[in-house]
Amino acid sequence: MLNEFFKDQLWLGVFQAVVTVVLALVVTLVGRWWKIHLEKEVVIALVRGIVQIVIVALVLVALLKGPELVAIPVLLGMIITASFVSGRRVKGVAGSIWVSFYGIGFGAGLVILLMVLAGVIDPALTSVIPVGSMLIANSMNTCAQALERFASDVKAHTGQVEAGLALGAAPAEIVTPYSQLAVHSSLIPRIDQLSSLGIVWIPGLMSGMLVAGTDPVYAAIYQFSVITMMFASSGLTSVVAVLLVQRRVFSPAQQLLLRPGAPTAPSKKDRAA
Amino acid sequence: MVILETTHLTRTVDEKTLVNDISIQVERGETLSIVGPSGAGKSSFLRLLNRLDEPTSGTVLLDGADYKTLPSGELRRRVGMVLQSPYLFPGTVAENLRFGPRQHGKTLPEDRLRHLLRQVGLESYAERDIARLSGGEAQRVSLARTLANSPEVLLLDEPTSALDRTAEAEVESLLGEIIAAEGLTCLIITHNPEQAVRLSRRSMLLEAGKLVKIGPVEEVVHA
Ligand SMILES: Nc1ncnc2c1ncn2[C@@H]1O[C@H](COP(=O)(O)OP(=O)(O)OP(=O)(O)O)[C@@H](O)[C@H]1O
Ligand SMILES: [Mg+2]
Numbered sequence: 001m002l003n004e005f006f007k008d009q010l011w012l013g014v015f016q017a018v019v020t021v022v023l024a025l026v027v028t029l030v031g032r033w034w035k036i037h038l039e040k041e042v043v044i045a046l047v048r049g050i051v052q053i054v055i056v057a058l059v060l061v062a063l064l065k066g067p068e069l070v071a072i073p074v075l076l077g078m079i080i081t082a083s084f085v086s087g088r089r090v091k092g093v094a095g096s097i098w099v100s101f102y103g104i105g106f107g108a109g110l111v112i113l114l115m116v117l118a119g120v121i122d123p124a125l126t127s128v129i130p131v132g133s134m135l136i137a138n139s140m141n142t143c144a145q146a147l148e149r150f151a152s153d154v155k156a157h158t159g160q161v162e163a164g165l166a167l168g169a170a171p172a173e174i175v176t177p178y179s180q181l182a183v184h185s186s187l188i189p190r191i192d193q194l195s196s197l198g199i200v201w202i203p204g205l206m207s208g209m210l211v212a213g214t215d216p217v218y219a220a221i222y223q224f225s226v227i228t229m230m231f232a233s234s235g236l237t238s239v240v241a242v243l244l245v246q247r248r249v250f251s252p253a254q255q256l257l258l259r260p261g262a263p264t265a266p267s268k269k270d271r272a273a
Numbered sequence: 274m275v276i277l278e279t280t281h282l283t284r285t286v287d288e289k290t291l292v293n294d295i296s297i298q299v300e301r302g303e304t305l306s307i308v309g310p311s312g313a314g315k316s317s318f319l320r321l322l323n324r325l326d327e328p329t330s331g332t333v334l335l336d337g338a339d340y341k342t343l344p345s346g347e348l349r350r351r352v353g354m355v356l357q358s359p360y361l362f363p364g365t366v367a368e369n370l371r372f373g374p375r376q377h378g379k380t381l382p383e384d385r386l387r388h389l390l391r392q393v394g395l396e397s398y399a400e401r402d403i404a405r406l407s408g409g410e411a412q413r414v415s416l417a418r419t420l421a422n423s424p425e426v427l428l429l430d431e432p433t434s435a436l437d438r439t440a441e442a443e444v445e446s447l448l449g450e451i452i453a454a455e456g457l458t459c460l461i462i463t464h465n466p467e468q469a470v471r472l473s474r475r476s477m478l479l480e481a482g483k484l485v486k487i488g489p490v491e492e493v494v495h496a
Contacts, residue, residue: 163362
């Protein structure tokens with residue numbers, strides 16, 4: 001119906017973006033009224049989001065005409081970016097970006113590779129890039145969530161952790177309950193995604209396939225497979241990231257480095273260590 | 274015989290020197306109290322002794338050996354620590370006592386468990402859930418948990434300051450009895466001069482991270 005007012009599709013897009021941005025800003029202001037200060041973060045995220053997605057759309061159109069191997073640098077670029085996004089979320093853990101990189105790279109990377117080899121994901125760029133990006137994005141969220149949960153649980157239990165250290169316990173042993181909880185809680189959204197599939201949530205991929213005239217049952221089953229892969233890649237990511245981060249919150253002499261009020265940004269020196 | 278010695282022990286964090294060039298010797302079987310105003314660096318000093326924090330310079334000799342040559346787990350079994358708050362692990366009292374020995378591949382024998390509980394006056398508490406302990410009881414479990422590791426040196430950071438008067442007196446007298454009975458070497462932080470006098474013969478006074486005085490307790494705390 002809006003199409004009648006906007007002859008040019010581009011102006012329709014601009015109009016839609018402006019309306020949604022206003023909506024997001026209103027929500028942010030509501031948060032501010034409740035003393036939740038997200039303004040700066042939200043504005044930066046909005047600007048980054050629109051610029052990135054438009055550039056990527058243009059680049060993708062160009063890339064999709066290229067050879068299939070183009071998928072490798074594209075997906076790797078996505079994994080690296082996702083590592084920064086996830087790693088930055090976690091304050092006070094040196095090298096959290098590396099931890100995220102290994103976690104997302106292993107989780108999403110392995111699942112994409114195996115599924116392409118198994119013939120589940122079509123290696124055509126038009127398929128492997130969008131599906132791969134979904135897996136990477138889900139791994140990224142899971143990774144950030146697992147790391148954040150682990151770090152905040154350890155910070156909230158410094159007394160207990162140090163009591164364990166003071167009794168001569170090995171760091172990994174002491175933080176096992178927090179690691180298990182972090183992995184578990186980070187996967188709950190993925191499980192909910194599976195169980196709500198089709199009822200609360202009809203994903204865009206399936207909608208697209210239906211519009212394109214794919215057999216509806218196949219579109220549904222394929223969508224299910226993609227969500228199942230998301231769970232697998234997120235699960236691997238979460239386990240790897242938590243196993244790696246466990247060791248980074250302690251020094252080699254088994255001292256707890258992560259304390260409330262610990263430095264927020266990992267320094268270059270720490271990351272190299 | 275000297276069991277524990279610090280040599281120029283120093284810890285600096287963000288340009289602030291929390292512990293400044295402290296060299297002391299502790300005799301086997303002796304109790305040394307550590308006193309000084311709030312923020313003097315008493316806890317920071319004690320945390321260096323079992324290497325919960327890393328010295329910026331200087332080191333600690335345990336039985337003549339540089340403690341950096343020992344695996345941290347082994348060092349911390351030999352140099353036990355009781356904190357101001359007990360920080361017990363979820364579960365029962367007995368499970369808390371068994372935790373330390375298990376970390377070193379040992380099982381706490383049942384009679385030793387009962388002996389420890391008797392020492393802290395909690396004979397019947399083995400299967401009690403730690404959520405149902407009073408503050409004083411929890412602190413006594415924390416003490417027994419550390420003793421279960423059979424430490425050679427016991428570090429105590431204001432072990433009674435979080436308790437009310439009655440519990441404080443109770444824990445303090447138990448502590449005195451156990452130290453004497455076991456012939457433990459002990460370093461205890463206290464902000465209570467009377468407690469320092471009751472529990473130790475020798476005392477050290479810290480101010481702004483520096484060792485100001487060390488000597489007979491009466492001379493140090495009543496100066
Ligand atoms: N990790 C840290 N980083 C920076 N400063 C610290 C750190 N830990 C302690 N401090 C500071 O070091 C100083 C000494 O602290 P410490 O806890 O050792 O004092 P204290 O003598 O035990 O005091 P209290 O009697 O209040 O327990 C304080 O000024 C404290 O703020
Ligand atoms: Mg203190």
